[in-house]
Amino acid sequence: MKKRYVQLIAIISGILLIILSGAGHQAIVSLPVAAVLSIILAPVFLISVGLLFSAEITDGDIPFMGY
Amino acid sequence: MFDQNIEGAELFALPFGDIVPFFSVYTATLAAFVVVFILISAFDRPERQLNIVFGGDAYYAKEIKESDTRFSRFMAIACGCATLGAVVTGDVFNFTLFAVLVGITNIAIVASAGNRHVLNAAFQYGIVAMIATVPLFGSAAIILATTGTLSIWTLAGMGAVPLLAKALLILGVMGEGIAPLYIGKAEIIRAQGAPFVLMIHFSSLLLFLRVTEIVLVI
Amino acid sequence: MIEYIIAAMFIGLLLHGIHRKVIARIQGRPGPPIWQELLHTLKFLAKESWIPKTASQGVYVAVVGISIAIWTAALMLLITQESLLLLFALYVLHKIVEHGIGLASGSPYSKFGAIRSVVSAASELPLLSSVALIYLITGSLMLRDIETYQAINGPLLFVAFPAAIALYMVILSKIHYGPFSIVEAKEIVSGYWTEHFGVWRGLMNAAFGLKTFVLLYTFVMVFIGPIGLPLTLLGILILMISLSFVCAITPMLSPYDTVTVQTITTGLIAIYIIYLGVFA
Amino acid sequence: MIDTFHTGMIAASLCIIIAFFSFLKETDDLHRLLLTDLASVMALFLIALVGTDLAEALILPGLVVTISKLMALAEIYLVKEGLQKNSPSRILDIEVLQSAPAILASILVIYGIILSGFSGGAVAGLGVIFYLVCKGHQERFELIETVSGYAWVAWIAAFFIILIFPSQWFLAVMIAGGAILIKVTAKLSLIGTMRGESDV
Secondary structure (H helix, E strand, O other): OOHHHHHHHHHHHHHHHHHHHHHHHOOOOOHHHHHHHHHHHHHHHHHHHHHHHHHOOOOOOOOOEEO | OOOOOOOOOEEEEOOOOOOOOEEEHHHHHHHHHHHHHHHHHHHOOOOOOEEEOOOOOOEEEOOOOHHHHHHHHHHHHHHHHHHHHHHHOOEHHHHHHHHHHHHHHHHHHOOOOOOHHHHHHHHHHHHHHHHOHHHHHHHHHHHHHHHOOOEHHHHOOOOOOOHHHHHHHHHHHHHOOOHHHHHHHHHHHHOOOHHHHHHHHHHHHHHHHHHHHHHHHO | OHHHHHHHHHHHHHHHHHHHHHHHHHOOOOOOOOOHHHHHHHHHHOOOOOEEOOOOHHHHHHHHHHHHHHHHHHHHHHHHOOEHHHHHHHHHHHHHHHHHHHHHOOOHHHHHHHHHHHHHHHHHHHHHHHHHHHHHHHOOOEHHHHHHHHHHHOOHHHHOHHHHHHHHHHHHHHOOOOOOOHHHOHHHOOHHHOOOOOHHHHHHHHHHHHHHHHHHHHHHHHHOOOOOHHHHHHHHHHHHHHHHHHHHHOOOOOHHHHHHHHHHHHHHHHHHHHHHHHHO | OHHHHHHHHHHHHHHHHHHHHHHHHOOOHHHHHHHHHHHHHHHHHHHHHHOOHHHHHHHHHHHHHHHHHHHHHHHHHHHHOOOOOOOOOOOOOOOHHHHHHHHHHHHHHHHHHHHOHHHHHHHHHHHHHHHHHHHOOOOOHHHHHHHHHHHHHHHHHHHHHHHHOHHHHHHHHHHHHHHHHHHHHHHHHHHHHOOOOOOO
């Protein structure tokens, strides 16, 4: 995967998570729905953010297949 | 209305005579997990197992034949489908049938493994699983004889099912491969092909979770 | 939601740090600073990461995501006050994460960890008997009902003491450096997560921090009752320190002894439940 | 209904205890494999005891899964013991086909003789085919052709008897019936021996 895509995924899922959180608190989205959606989005967000951190070192495709 | 205070609210029900397939929060979560694992086993490549030659510093990676992979993959998907059935079904007898199916597909997943230890363990586990059909079907028979129905939907919250039937049901699912009798199964997960072997363990965990719910509900 | 997840991960990792510190102090060492595990996680995130060529790529990555999802879901259950049984299910599904992580890479060491994780499948049984006992006493497994019950009848800790012991055993068997953590024993390098490094290791660290927080929070919530956030956090801290004491003074058991101890605990509680259900 | 159920239940539990005890005693893998079938039959027996329409409907799926499990286990046993590699020298190398043909074939032949005539010949021929298929198949055409020829002659002779000595019709019919029986049997048994041997 190219770095740009990872960046895109991280930003989109991050924004969605924040919107969901706000909407959940304002009762625009019901709490269970917000919970389910954030369960699905949280791994996507965290993994892509993590990959972005490590992308500083490897400026190629991330994660590439080693060995 | 299926609204037990054990497993969360009812989300969906399909009235189908007195056998009602339903999703509660609990079973829907389990079903979602099963779907994720079916997808993983359907699309993932197996790993290449590294073997160390003890007493030296040599190691080599084993390759799996394409034909073996195909068979294991098919069986893993079949196992996933059987697990999905066991999780979703609203009928005690169907649950027992799916549990037996999970047992069959579990030994089939490792059937193509060339390793003799694995095959031996699979055989021994298969015999235990086969014997486990007695308590499984026995409990279904007792439930049918005492209550006249097998539908979890109807039985839910009635408390009409005798303790013996519940105990037999748990015993049967234990035989199909959960914790204490699981040791017999531990050896067969030495087989190669991570996504498929994962399915063996996964299916028995889900059977265990579902039977816990059934026993608490009926 | 995300703020809860991040905060819980943060607190969980801090608890891990406190755990290490307490163990070190009991053993007469200075020990690492308590934010060590946080730094660890951040360090791993910034390390070079890739997927080993022998690995089964999908499983290798997916289990990391699944482990985050499972414990996020458990946290959400606590927030939405849903079923305790579902929490139990998520805990059991954590086994599959350990198993998958161990199998994914093809390394024999991580595979040993995975097989040990399967062998110690008995560790989930105390939880089942604990859940059954709570159901027998409160008549409901929804967390909100359990809260209400405790608000009226006082903490479950005294009524359902065996269940509390069982849950304590469960948490103990999942904690690092504990007597039952045979899956990450050092004679098999780092156990099942030997081959997960870099980002994957960091994220798993975070997920396990979340796990520790959720399990401890559940314990306080289910057995002590609604006492407000500050007191709950205090309870979690005390619980963590007590666990650290146990971890510091017990050696790691052999796999065989681990399974035996867990099975015996389950058996005793099961006998107690049958006694309650039949005679009382 | 419940009373019968309980009586049956006790009988079934007795059978189950015996079956499980046999599992404890037995150490040979193949024998244990066979005993699992006993256990699964006991499971179906428990369902059948309920004796309602629903129970009847449950037996078939139960039977299907247990049989398929037994087959899967048998397959695992074959692979495990490496029995797949030593492929049989003949296709029908099955133990029961070594012992059964003599009995089955003789029953068929005797029944064919009782029937006599064309249909009797067909039945007896089937018996002979069965025997030859299972036991061995030297292509001894001469023998069969000789028998067939004598049968043909006997049939013609029967015609002459009935034409020349009409009073002896019964003897003639008997000879003709026997002859046609032998003839059809011989013709059919040719099928059993024709397996394309090298020297033919």
